Amino acid sequence: MLRVRCLRGGSRGAEAVHYIGSRLGRAVTGWVQRTFQSTHAAAASQTTCGAAEDSKAPDPVPEDCPVCSHNEWDLLEEVIVGRAENACVPPFSVEVKANTYEKYWGFYQKHGGQSFPQDHVQKAIAEIEEMCNILKMEGVVVKRPEPLDWSVKYKTPDFESTGMYAAMPRDILLVIGNEIIEAPMAWRARFFEYRAYRPIIKDYFRRGAKWTTAPKPTMADELYDQDYPIRTVEDRHRLAAQGKFVTTEFEPCFDAADFIRAGRDIFVQRSQIELFKKAGWSVVRPPSPLIPDDHPLWMSSKWLSMNVLMLDEKRVMVDTNEIPIQKMFESLGISTVKVNIRYANSLGGGFHCWTCDVRRRGALKSYFD
Numbered sequence: 458m459l460r461v462r463c464l465r466g467g468s469r470g471a472e473a474v475h476y477i478g479s480r481l482g483r484a485v486t487g488w489v490q491r492t493f494q495s496t497h498a499a500a501a502s503q504t505t506c507g508a509a510e511d512s513k514a515p516d517p518v519p520e521d522c523p524v525c526s527h528n529e530w531d532l533l534e535e536v537i538v539g540r541a542e543n544a545c546v547p548p549f550s551v552e553v554k555a556n557t558y559e560k561y562w563g564f565y566q567k568h569g570g571q572s573f574p575q576d577h578v579q580k581a582i583a584e585i586e587e588m589c590n591i592l593k594m595e596g597v598v599v600k601r602p603e604p605l606d607w608s609v610k611y612k613t614p615d616f617e618s619t620g621m622y623a624a625m626p627r628d629i630l631l632v633i634g635n636e637i638i639e640a641p642m643a644w645r646a647r648f649f650e651y652r653a654y655r656p657i658i659k660d661y662f663r664r665g666a667k668w669t670t671a672p673k674p675t676m677a678d679e680l681y682d683q684d685y686p687i688r689t690v691e692d693r694h695r696l697a698a699q700g701k702f703v704t705t706e707f708e709p710c711f712d713a714a715d716f717i718r719a720g721r722d723i724f725v726q727r728s729q730i731e732l733f734k735k736a737g738w739s740v741v742r743p744p745s746p747l748i749p750d751d752h753p754l755w756m757s758s759k760w761l762s763m764n765v766l767m768l769d770e771k772r773v774m775v776d777t778n779e780i781p782i783q784k785m786f787e788s789l790g791i792s793t794v795k796v797n798i799r800y801a802n803s804l805g806g807g808f809h810c811w812t813c814d815v816r817r818r819g820a821l822k823s824y825f826d
Contacts (some may be wrong), residue, residue: 460722524666524815526632528718530767531819535598537626537657538589539811541581544573544622544804545607547646551681555703559689561755570619572608573804580800585811588796595768595794600815602626602653611649615677621646623653625806626813630654631713634821636667640713641674643704648676672709679707714810721823736825741789744781756805764807768794774808
């Protein structure tokens with residue numbers, strides 16, 4: 458039995474739990490209803506939890522299936538790594554404003570729909586290529602999405618936009634066991650991002666993996682709070698703490714990165730530290746990051762120093778520049794594989810975001826019983 462644990466969230470988390478729980482036929486813990494305030498989320502939790510007692514353990518993954526991953530730390534054998542090629546600045550719409558720092562809003566207003574600075578993108582491309590080379594040297598099979606032209610304008614009956622990139626597979630793809638789930642992300646600039654990954658996913662599907670696509674949102678104006686009262690990053694934190702987000706309950710939308718897999722438990726949205734402590738886990742506070750103030754972080758924060766990729770239980774991929782967090786891992790008995798990713802950070806993610814682990818060698822277990 459897989460358990461979806463909902464840990465503080467808004468409409469995105471609520472819809473995500475409803476979709477993942479019902480799609481997989483698994484149990485969602487009984488306190489989902491108390492966690493979310495929306496009536497939609499409450500109905501979702503009641504429906505899913507009602508069948509919890511009758512749910513069965515998932516079928517075992519066939520040995521020859523190319524897709525199999527149950528957690529974030531078993532031995533990594535195959536991974537999808539994103540691309541920075543042709544990366545474009547998303548138009549400055551309300552959902553982009555709500556998820557970026559105010560000091561960069563002028564950048565989006567001026568350059569939305571255009572390429573990110575080319576010299577910066579080329580450096581990011583070189584960093585990710587080196588990352589792929591190192592992963593291969595560590596024995597990991599690396600897959601890459603298709604390089605597409607993200608500057609092409611597109612229009613649906615509900616909105617128009619240009620694209621962004623296929624740099625962050627963690628946002629769009631969620632692997633649970635031998636199933637790949639395509640997430641219905643909330644940014645209009647990412648509506649057609651799935652196209653870059655389709656050749657890879659089709660190949661996995663032909664070779665025996667399960668493939669599920671979440672309901673595609675229309676991204677009509679009703680999906681967004683057009684008057685979302687955000688002026689600073691502090692506003693964002695305050696509103697999120699109140700369960701108020703830029704997306705509404707109009708239709709399901711979520712990022713695959715909202716989910717963290719820990720065997721039979723799947724955690725949605727924010728972590729609740731006490732749960733891990735009660736399970737006997739040690740909670741480690743990371744050191745402050747070293748990214749300088751003048752380094753552009755258009756779509757991210759300095760705390761991407763924490764955004765690492767576990768190659769197995771004793772090896773972790775970290776930024777070459779972040780010496781304090783390297784020392785932290787090494788003090789815990791975990792060796793570090795160092796890669797420079799500073800320019801790639803500017804596009805919105807660290808090692809975890811730039812990857813989607815497709816296959817890890819390990820079995821489905823419970824870590825919280």
